Amino acid sequence: MTAPAPAPTPAPVPTGAHAPARLAARALTLAYEDRTVVHDLDLAVPDGRVTVVVGPNACGKSTTLRALGRLLRPSGGAVLLDGEALAKLPTRQVARRIGLLPQSPVAPEAITVADLVARGRQPHQRWWQQWSDADETAVTEAMERTDVTALAERPVDELSGGQRQRVWIAMALAQETELLLLDEPTTYLDIAHQVEVLDLVRQLNHDRGRTVVVVLHDLNQAARYADHLVAMKDGRIVATGTPAEVVTEELVREVFGLQCVVIPDPVTGSPLVVPGTPWQPPPAPPPATDSPARKPSPSEPSPSEPSPNEPSPNERPAS
Numbered sequence: 511m512t513a514p515a516p517a518p519t520p521a522p523v524p525t526g527a528h529a530p531a532r533l534a535a536r537a538l539t540l541a542y543e544d545r546t547v548v549h550d551l552d553l554a555v556p557d558g559r560v561t562v563v564v565g566p567n568a569c570g571k572s573t574t575l576r577a578l579g580r581l582l583r584p585s586g587g588a589v590l591l592d593g594e595a596l597a598k599l600p601t602r603q604v605a606r607r608i609g610l611l612p613q614s615p616v617a618p619e620a621i622t623v624a625d626l627v628a629r630g631r632q633p634h635q636r637w638w639q640q641w642s643d644a645d646e647t648a649v650t651e652a653m654e655r656t657d658v659t660a661l662a663e664r665p666v667d668e669l670s671g672g673q674r675q676r677v678w679i680a681m682a683l684a685q686e687t688e689l690l691l692l693d694e695p696t697t698y699l700d701i702a703h704q705v706e707v708l709d710l711v712r713q714l715n716h717d718r719g720r721t722v723v724v725v726l727h728d729l730n731q732a733a734r735y736a737d738h739l740v741a742m743k744d745g746r747i748v749a750t751g752t753p754a755e756v757v758t759e760e761l762v763r764e765v766f767g768l769q770c771v772v773i774p775d776p777v778t779g780s781p782l783v784v785p786g787t788p789w790q791p792p793p794a795p796p797p798a799t800d801s802p803a804r805k806p807s808p809s810e811p812s813p814s815e816p817s818p819n820e821p822s823p824n825e826r827p828a829s
């Protein structure tokens with residue numbers, strides 16, 4: 511009897527910490543005028559993976575993402591693309607390699623959906639060829655993937671917040687860059703569209719090897735969709751690693767100041783953050799003993815007995 515042939519060894523999957531980084535920040539300092547908001551930050555974006563950045567409001571997530579997309583010039587350190595300082599690369603070359611969806615993009619007045627998505631193709635166009643079949647295919651596909659084809663002729667400023675957000679995502683997809691930076695792409699989206707957009711991110715990553723960096727506020731979605739998670743606080747990175755390494759009760763308390771329990775997500779097994787007990791009104795004070803006595807009617811519960819509808823404070827679930 512011959513021994514079964516050994517199963518082919520799968521290609522090693524780079525883990526977040528060791529994957530080669532084509533996009534990286536080295537001692538990156540970012541400031542608005544004289545106010546520094548990101549301090550001496552080192553970040554390696556694992557190539558071909560989905561990195562999710564989380565952190566409280568105003569901790570510097572968007573500022574960092576804008577610098578990674580060259581919308582903001584560092585006041586110290588550098589952003590490197592394949593080892594070269596991003597600031598020194600030609601704008602067009604950067605736009606063909608890095609697509610950035612900012613947190614609050616502003617559309618030109620009265621522009622239609624199709625025209626806005628088509629703007630994503632600008633970095634690929636040449637003066638001698640304004641519009642190619644490749645442009646047409648990229649725009650059509652991006653609109654289909656984001657479910658905005660039916661809105662093509664509508665003015666962007668007449669759309670709902672969620673529709674508009676999907677149009678911006680379509681524009682970023684139409685740019686067809688190997689690196690995609692998305693700042694809170696699920697803002698304004700209902701839960702089904704949130705899941706659709708995040709699934710799309712994973713699909714792009716899987717089918718086309720895109721490297722994606724996404725800022726998300728929902729820790730549970732971050733833990734579900736990230737290969738690599740980066741937690742920021744006060745302009746600094748406080749933790750990086752897999753969701754299981756980063757999303758812990760201690761980290762959520764330290765970074766967000768929130769008491770929670772972390773349990774395995776019943777569907778994916780990724781960490782699921784369950785915040786502590788919601789605010790409850792304090793128990794009613796007992797009636798003052800020296801107030802004029804009022805004889806309770808026989809149907810009224812005595813003040814010392816809890817009302818049947820009100821659990822006593824002791825019976826409430828512990829926080």
Ligand SMILES: Nc1ncnc2c1ncn2[C@@H]1O[C@H](COP(=O)(O)OP(=O)(O)OP(=O)(O)O)[C@@H](O)[C@H]1O
Nearest residue numbers: 542543547565566567568569570571572573574613
């Ligand atoms: N254009 C700007 N000019 C001056 N200060 C700015 C500007 N943009 C952001 N800031 C400040 O920089 C700090 C970091 O802001 P940033 O937008 O990066 O935070 P964030 O982590 O993305 O927050 P959020 O979760 O609310 O989007 C904040 O204190 C903010 O007020």
Ligand SMILES: [Mg+2]
Nearest residue numbers: 571572573613
């Ligand atoms: Mg932001």
